[in-house]
Amino acid sequence: MTAKVIKQETTGMNGDEAIAFAVKQCDVDVVAAYPITPQTIIVEKFSEYVANGEVQTEFVCTESEHSAMTASLAASATGARVFTASASAGLALMHEMLFVTSGSRTPVVMAVANRALSSPLNIHGDQSDSMAERDSGWIQMYVENAQEAYDTTIQAFKIAEELDVSLPALVGLDGFTISHTLENVNTLSDDAVKAFVGERKYPMVTTHEGKQVPFKLDPANPMTMGPNVAPAFYFEFKRQQEEAMRNALIKIREINAEYAKISGRSYGNGLIDAHKLDDAEVAIVVVGSTAGTLKVIVDELRSEGIKAGLLRIRTFRPFPAEEIKNALKNVKVVAVMDKSMAPGAQTGTVFSEVRNALFDLKQRPLTTSIIFGLGGRDTAPRDLRKIYEDLMKAARVGQVDSLVRYLGLKE
């Protein structure tokens, strides 16, 4: 990278600690949260920062996740920069408020240490929790490791607070695999992060008197926020959220590039992260930490002369359909791996969206859906290698074995 890259410190941290450290550096005004495994380390670590006077942040330990998201929204509406964290059942309890937060256009940032949903009760990692919130109007970015968890949290504040975005953003990290696993994390200086994220800005709105005022609760400029909106206007509000998502597609790319200049680190184009995909005959599409193992497998297969590739979707909302289409257009067979399940949907959620994105291609790759890792089920490198081998076979015979497969299932 360029010579401007800032000197960094390397510290051993797990994903949760890396996020807490990033939040500490982002000059966050309010953190409102409720504990839940595997997110708890984030709020514990942050509580220590508060207790030791290392941050200027009002920390609100709410009595539920519903109130955590409500207080986050309300603090953000009052003008504060706000962070929260949750997972699984906690995220599900927030469900109602996730829609209200995005609809209120309050740029709250939330880390979700992805965990399975009950029933049966399971505290381990899969992505069912935030995938179930895909239509809640939140930006969703999923990371591959603790380093990216740190980097993405910093970027998330900047993305969410962009004036033409003004949407809440979720950073998803695989429970335990990332949240609890110690890694080397390079961190920027406090000043560098502060300068990168900047102060929170507010969209200006025109009052009935024609005055331009910042969009927040302010006794100097009374504003009614969260009104009752009839059919005559509701649709327009929702359409504007989609517009904001379109803008986010651009901003995420820009901010990924801008961040690379100071840190030396970028994640694909910010939306998707391709590995040896240019001339690939077969490819796997995945979200989250599994990409790390898959890269090793791809390199191994490449050394054996097999044209394997990998596409990691980093930004799931807004969905980068165009980028995915272009990245996969020359691939013969694609497997899309979902670490969540949508019972009754026939295939995985990410699979459905990827296949949808490919539909307009004149020559479409063959596609297959793989459900894996539910409730923390381990996925071994040999299982992943086997997928590529099956894809090569499908490429030879011109058809896939099945529409959907359950990897590592005892049956």
Added chain:
Amino acid sequence: MTTQEWKFTAKDMAIKPDLFTSGHRACAGCAPAAVLRLVMKATRGPTIVTQATGCMEIVGSIYPYTSWNLPWLHTAFENAAANAAGIDAAIKIMQKKGKMSKEHIDIIALAGDGGTLDIGLQALSGAVERGHDFLFVLYDNEGYMNTGIQRSSSTPLGASTTTSPAGSVIPGKLETKKPITEIMLAHGMEYVATATPYYWKDLLTKVRKGLEVEGPAFLHVFAPCPRGWRSEPSKSMEYSKLAVESCIFPIWEAVNGIRQLSTPSKILQLAPQKKKPVKAYLEGQGRFRHLFLPKNSHVIDQIQSLTDARWAKLLKQCETATN
């Protein structure tokens, strides 16, 4: 808390501009709307209002219009107190960091009985336990009126609602009203009070006292709903008076747990002969009409004895507090 006596005169009230303004779409005779207007008359400076979903939220914020002449936030039904918590946290830290003017800002959270006693109780209890600086005003019209008159835990014994209808076997709601002020007092709150809009000066004073508390304060305001109660729209203020005179809804305030009757209820303590029978309050309200059938007269007796018992208990509580 300051002990300054507030002198809200009718003239003062007329001069002070409305912060909950006319043009809202509340029904004729809506006491909650009158309560909101009165509450806002008692504000003392920069104020942010947050409100739970409900009739009063709907009628004042129909986009692109608003009745709110101060910053106002609505997010959902069960979380008015959590809204207040977030606003309070943001103000505290932003003032500390110099991101906001240091002038004190009062926070008022408004909710109906559903948004307070039922679905909103958890958020309220949590916000009070954490000690956020806000005044929570419950306007109690004793049911889910916005969704079409369903029973809440605040609906009184015997009342007919669409989910506790008076039938040939069941004479309306079988359960009594949840004692919300006792629950709030048990939190150790500095200020808890009850009021009705008929005694408007008392109501305004209590709002102001609640705002003066540095921490959470709770005000329970009785607010007749002509649609839900099947009562004459012109009689909402009369019922706000009869509820006090019959001891169905005594008015009092508790400062640091020390409870004192407010004048209209105090008079009844001193002159018990002035206490009206509950019948005087119940009759004329369509929701209690079935109780006046001979087969249901026992329910009226039950309401009377429960009211007497509660009143006697309250007198004791006030006595214990002052002695």
